[in-house]
Amino acid sequence: MLNYGNLIPPKLTTSERDAITWTEGSVIYNTTLTKFQVRESASWVSFAPSTTLRNVTATDTFAAASETINCTSGTFIVNLPTAIGIQGTVYTLVNSGTGIITLKGALGQTINGSLTVDIKKQHVSRTVQSDGANWLII
Secondary structure (H helix, E strand, C coil): CEECCEECCCEECHHHHHCCCCCCCCEEEECCCCEEEEEECCEEEECCCCCEEEEECCCEECCCCCEEEEECCCCEEEECCCCCCCCCCEEEEEECCCCCEEEECCCCCCECCECEEEECCCCEEEEEEECCCCEEEC
8 A cells, every 4th residue: 555655565463464365575564573574485574674783691592583693702502582483584693702602493493404503613603594484594
């Protein structure tokens, strides 16, 4: 819908969205995820918001979409949120310290088929993307 030259897409919950048959390129605002989404290759992909950066020194969990966590010291775990319902969401983990950082999926979800991924070297990073069920290293 156009309103004074602005595009205003339909506002739907994930359940409402999934109850409709859509064509490729359809755009909605998903009120469950609070994200704009586009129908692409028979899947819903969230528009990537700007990336946020947090420095951490102890076990933590990714909290914001498109977040980067920089692990500045220590050996600990960084948890991913559930991959379900957030297909296309991207997170980056950086080990700028000298410890071993373990990236762990939620609820038994995998990262390229493994439950965890270790970053053992300083100044190494891993970026993962949700496929809607698990995580892929990209």
